[in-house]
Amino acid sequence: MVRKVCVVVTARPSYSRIKTALREIDNHPELELQLVLAASTLLNTYGEVSKVIEADGFKVSYRAHTIVSGQNLNSMAKTCGLGTIEMTSAFENLKPDCVVTVADRYETMSTALAAAYMNIPLVHIQGGEVTGSIDEKVRHAITKLADIHLVSNELARQRVIKMGEHENRVFDLGCPSIDIAHSILGNTDLDFDPIQKYGGVGAKLDLSNGYLVVMQHPVTTEYESAREQVTETLLAVEKTNLPVLWFWPNVDAGSDGTSNGIRSFREKQNASNFHFIKNAHPEDFLKLLYNSKGLVGNSSVAIRECSFLGVPAVNIGSRQEGRQRGKNVIDVKSNVDAIYDGISKMLSMNEREGEFVYGDGQSGKRIADLLAKVELTFEKKLAY
Amino acid sequence: MVRKVCVVVTARPSYSRIKTALREIDNHPELELQLVLAASTLLNTYGEVSKVIEADGFKVSYRAHTIVSGQNLNSMAKTCGLGTIEMTSAFENLKPDCVVTVADRYETMSTALAAAYMNIPLVHIQGGEVTGSIDEKVRHAITKLADIHLVSNELARQRVIKMGEHENRVFDLGCPSIDIAHSILGNTDLDFDPIQKYGGVGAKLDLSNGYLVVMQHPVTTEYESAREQVTETLLAVEKTNLPVLWFWPNVDAGSDGTSNGIRSFREKQNASNFHFIKNAHPEDFLKLLYNSKGLVGNSSVAIRECSFLGVPAVNIGSRQEGRQRGKNVIDVKSNVDAIYDGISKMLSMNEREGEFVYGDGQSGKRIADLLAKVELTFEKKLAY
C-alpha cells in the first residue's frame, strides 16, 4: 500500500530546504506526495512562492491562508493559532499516513500541533540545531511533538537524543538544501540576468565585475530594532561600492521594520548600487551566490549552502548563533563598522573550499527511502 | 513595582493543582493576579468551574470560550488553535509580566504558545513528569517553550535539566495540589452530604459504611476504546456491591465514549449503588477521598493527593504510566477481573501512611515567593 506523505511548506526558505525530498517522495513508487501550501507561500508580498512550486511541477493538494497581519509578536501567535485550525481541516480532508514539517519557523508549529493532536505520525526535518530567537524554542518544542527526527548532522542527532528522544527514531540524513547546492556544481555559470528574470526594484546593475548578495531577516525577539539593524547593514554594504543584490526578508515579526528600513534608505540615499528582489528559484539563487563575492546578512544559507559551496559569508548578529558552521563564515556584530570589516575580510579570502557540514547532497533520496520503510508511530515517551 | 502574574486555568483538575498558588499570588504584596479562564472551566457540561472559582473569592480578569466541539482528536487540535488566538488577545489586553501555565492538558499548549511568541516570560508548573497519552508530548513541548520551570519533585527536576534546560531556571517547589490535601488534615470529617450538596444523578447512597470513589478519564490516544474501558471499570466496581461516588470525566477526545459508556450502563444495569457527580470543591473532593475505602480510576489524584493522604488507590491502565508513585497505588490493567482484583487488594490494605512524593503542602507559598523575585526572561538556548 502506498503511503500518503503530507508535506507542509510555509515559506520560501522552507521550500528550498525540502525541494529535493519533495521530488523524491513524488517519484517514489511506494509514496504519494500530498503537498500543502500555507502562510507566506501564498502571499504576493513575499514573491508568491506557490507559483514557483507549481512551475517546478508539483501538484498542490491543499492551500490555506494562515497569516494574521501585524508583523509583530501578537500576529505571530495568532498566525500559529489560525494555522493550527487550518492544518487540522487539511489533514482531516487529506487523511495522510504521516506529516512532514520542516525546520523551525514559528508557523511550522501549527503543522506539528495538528498532526500530534490528531495522532498522525509527525516527521520533523532539521531538529537538534541551536540558534537564537523564537526559532530556538519552536524547534525543540517540535522535537518533543515529533515521532521521527530527520536531522542534518551528527551533532544535531546527539542533541535530539539527549533531549530524551529514542535513538532509533533519530536519523542523520543530511539537509536537502545541500542537494540543490550539489546539483548546481555541474553547471555553476551565471547563465541568466537576475534583474531581467526576477524584476524587483532599484538600479540596473552590472554584475560582471563582482557583486554582493544580501539577505537579512528580522530577529524576532528584538523586532523593534529590526529597522536599525537593517540600516547598519545597508550602510556597511553601500560603503563597499560593490553592486548589491538584495533579497527581501520573510514574513516575520519585524519584517515591517526591516522593510521600512530598506524603503527609508532608498528614499534618502542614492542607492545606485542596489537592486532589490523578492524571490528567485533556489537553483538560480545558489548560482547567484556561487558567482558572487560573498553573502552578507543573517540567513542560514550562509552556514548551510554556502559552506558546501565554499562561498564566503558575513554572518551578522545573533540569528544563527549556535548553529554549526564551516570555515567560510565570518561572524560579526550588527553595526556598520563590524559589518564593513567583515566584508573586507571576506573579500580578501582567496581559497574557496566546500565542506560537508550539513550533508553531502544526497539527502532528498535518503528521506524518501526512509519514509517508505520506517515504522510510523505516534506514541512515545521520554527516554529517561 | 508590582508584577502582573497571569495564570490561565482551563479545567477543573488544573484549578485544584494551582488553587493555593493563586491564593498566595493574590495575597502577595509584590504580585498582582490576572486570572484567565478558558476551555472547560466555562462549560456547564463539565460543572462550570468558573462559578466555583468565583465563589472561592477570585476575580476573573478574562474569559474565553475556546473548545471546538467534537470530543475527538480533530477537535482537540482545533481547540488548541482557537485557544492560541484567544490567549493572544487576552495577553495583548492584560499585558502581564509573566504567564503561568499548569501541567499538560492539551489546551495548555495554547497558553504556552501565545506567551512564547509574544516574548512574555512563561512559567510552567509540573513539567518533567512522564505519563502516557498526548499529555506526554504536550508536557515536554511546553518545557521547551517555557522559561521558568516549577516542578513537583527532584526526579522531575532532573528530567527537565536533562532535556536541555538550564539548572538555574528549574525549581522543585512541590505540587500545589498537595497543599489542599495538607489543609484538610486539620479536619478530615465528612461534614457534608455530597449528594445533597452537589446533586448529580443516580441512587441516593448511604455512605456511612464505606464507599468507593471513581474518576476515570478517556485515554486520548485510544479514544475509540474509551467506551469499552469505562464499561470494564463500571462492571468491576458494581461487582463490589459497595456504594460508588462517580465523578464525570473532563472534556477530552473520547469523553463522549466515556460518557456514553456510563449512560448506557445506567440504562441497562440496575446501578442502584451508583451516584454520578459532575464536580465538587477540591477540599470536599479530598475529604470524600479521605473517608472512602479508596479511589478507582486513572486520575492523577491517585498518585498525588492520595499518596500524600495515604488513601489507597487502584490505578487503571496506561494513563499514569511513568509518573512517580507511593505505596498507596495499585496498578492494574483495564479489564473487569484485574480491576476487581485490584479493588479487593485495596480493600484489604490496613495501614494508611502519607508520603511526600509531590511535595509537603507548602508549594503555593513557595511559588508566589519565587514569582516575586525570580528574574523574568524570555530568551534561552539549549544547555548543550
Place this chain on the structure above:
Amino acid sequence: MVRKVCVVVTARPSYSRIKTALREIDNHPELELQLVLAASTLLNTYGEVSKVIEADGFKVSYRAHTIVSGQNLNSMAKTCGLGTIEMTSAFENLKPDCVVTVADRYETMSTALAAAYMNIPLVHIQGGEVTGSIDEKVRHAITKLADIHLVSNELARQRVIKMGEHENRVFDLGCPSIDIAHSILGNTDLDFDPIQKYGGVGAKLDLSNGYLVVMQHPVTTEYESAREQVTETLLAVEKTNLPVLWFWPNVDAGSDGTSNGIRSFREKQNASNFHFIKNAHPEDFLKLLYNSKGLVGNSSVAIRECSFLGVPAVNIGSRQEGRQRGKNVIDVKSNVDAIYDGISKMLSMNEREGEFVYGDGQSGKRIADLLAKVELTFEKKLAY
C-alpha cells in the same frame, strides 16, 4: 462546461430540506455536486448525520468541524466566525461556480459570508419566511448577501422582492423538504420498528395503538428558559398517557437547557411512555409522523411536511411565529395546560387533508434545472 455547485449542509434538518435537490444536482449532466459537511452534521452527540448522508450515496467533498462548545449565545457567535474561516478554505480548495446555502440556522451565515466575500455567486434556499428568534435576523441578512433566491412559496417571494432584491433573481420553486413527504405517499406503511432501527434510550413502546411524536428545539433568544419550556412539554405530553417518540434537539444555544430538562425529567419521573431518539432517516421520520396521532413541539416540520401530509400538529411558543401554515397546525403557548389542551384538540381532529403551502413535491428537480441554466452573478444593488 459542467457547473460546480457547492452545497453546504450543517445540520440534520437542513439535510432533510435539501436532500432531493442534492440528488437531482448529483444526477444532472450539466452539474457537479460538491457536498460540504460542517457543524453538527459531524458531531456524534447529534446523531452524526454525515453517516446518514454517506449511506444515502452522497460523496462528501469536504468536512470541517466548526462548532465552538458552550451551547450558549457566545458560542453561536464564535461558531459562525470559525465556520467562516473554514468555509473560506473549503471554497478556496473546491473552487465552486456557485454556493448553495439552506435556510436560516445561525451557522449558515458562515457559508453565505465566505461565498459573498469571495465573489462566488450565492444561492439561498428558503428566504423570505418570517419566524421568531435569531433565525429571523440571519435569514434576511443572508437574503441581502445572496445573489439568487429560491423560495418556498409566493408570499416568501413577495417579501424577498420587497426587501430590495431584483424580481428576476427570485424564484418560487417550493421547498425540497416537501419532495420527501411527497415520495412517501407511495408507501406510508410503518414498515420498521423505530426503536429497533434507531436505538436511543427510554421505554420500549408499543406503537400499534397510536403515539405522539415530539420535537422541540430551544428558542435561542430565550435560552435560559429552555429547560423550563421543555419541562412544560414533557409534563403535558406525559399527561396524555400516549406512547411518545421524542427526537433530541439540534445544537443550539440552550440545547443544553433542553437536554438537561429532558434528563432531569427522566431521573425524576417514571417516563415509562417515553422513548428518546437522536436521529432518523428523513423518510422514516416522515412515516413515523404520518402514522402518528400528531406532532408536538416547535419544529418547522409541523408547518412544512405535516401540512403537506395532512398530519395534525401542536406548535408551541414563538419559534414558528410568522411562518405560513395550513389548517393542520394548532398554535399554543408554552405551558402545560395550553399544550395539553392543544393535544386534546389535535386528537379530536378527524379529517386529514394535505395542502400545498410549501410546494407540491417537485422542488429538487426544479432547483437542479434552474442551477444548470440560471445566470451566475455576484454583483447586485438594492432595487430601489
Place this chain on the structure above:
Amino acid sequence: MVRKVCVVVTARPSYSRIKTALREIDNHPELELQLVLAASTLLNTYGEVSKVIEADGFKVSYRAHTIVSGQNLNSMAKTCGLGTIEMTSAFENLKPDCVVTVADRYETMSTALAAAYMNIPLVHIQGGEVTGSIDEKVRHAITKLADIHLVSNELARQRVIKMGEHENRVFDLGCPSIDIAHSILGNTDLDFDPIQKYGGVGAKLDLSNGYLVVMQHPVTTEYESAREQVTETLLAVEKTNLPVLWFWPNVDAGSDGTSNGIRSFREKQNASNFHFIKNAHPEDFLKLLYNSKGLVGNSSVAIRECSFLGVPAVNIGSRQEGRQRGKNVIDVKSNVDAIYDGISKMLSMNEREGEFVYGDGQSGKRIADLLAKVELTFEKKLAY
C-alpha cells in the same frame, strides 16, 4: 444607570465618520464609552490609527488584531471570521448594553454578527445608502442584523424602512463625518505643512499655488484590475502638472494591486509632483481638502465632507455609484482621458457652495442623546 456603549472602530475612515459621536458618548453623563479597536486601526502599514485615536484622548477598552493577510478576497472572508471570534470575546469581557457598528466595510460584519448572536442590541450607523462593490451587500446585511438604525439622510431612512425595518427604529441623525467638516469652518487656514507633519514619501511639494488631493481605494469585486485602475488615475493626475498629495488606500482586497501600481509608477516615472502620505488627522485632512483645488479618486469623502464644504471632486468609477451626491461631484469613468477631463472641468468650477446632503454638522450630539434614551431591544421581525 449608565449605559455601556461599545463602539468598534476598524479603519481610518470609520474613525472619521464616528469621531464626534465618540466624543459625545464619552462626555455624556448617562453613557459609558467602550472603545474597541480592531483590523487596520492596529496595523502600522496603514498608519496605525490607534495612536491617533489615543492622542485624541480616547481610552481604548479592547484591542484585537483581526486581519488575515492576503489582501485578496479569501483573506477578506477569513478576516471577517477571525473578527467575529475576536469580537465575541471582546463583548463577553466588556458586557456592553449596546454595540455600535459604523458603515459598511467588510470587517464591520464581524461586529454586527457577534452582537446579533449574543443578543446585544446592535446600532448601525450609515445604513440605507447604495453603492457598488461588496460594501453594498455587507451594508444591507448589517441592516437586517441591526436593531437600531442611525442613517445619514431621509433617502437612506426610506430605504431602510422599505427593507422591512420598523419605522420607529430608524432615525435620520446625519453623518458624524460632517460634524468634523462643520468644525473646521471656524478656521479653514492651512496652518501646518502636511509633508513635515505627516512624513510619507515622494517629492517635497510647494502647495502655495494650489494642489490636488487624491484618495483611491481598490474596488474589491474588481480587485485584479486595481493596479490598472490606479495607474489610470496616476497618469491622469500627472498630466495636470499640479502638485499632488496622495493618500494611501485602506486594507482591502486589491490594495496590494493599488499599492503595487503606485510603487511601480514611482519607479518608472519621474513623479516629481507627487507626495504620498499614509494618514492624517481628520481635521487636517479636511483642511487639506478645503484648501486644495479638489479631490480626485473614489473615496466617499468626495460626496460627504466635500459636498458639505463645497470642495469640488472628481469621482472615479463605480465605487460610490448609487450614493446621494451634491453639485460638487463630477463622476467619471476609470480611464486617463475621462479622469483628466473631469479634473479640467473641476479646475474650471468657480463657485463653491456647501450643501446638507449628509447632515448639518450636529450628528454626534444627536447620536449620543439618542443612545442614552432609546429603548434597547434585540428582537425584531420583518415589518411585512
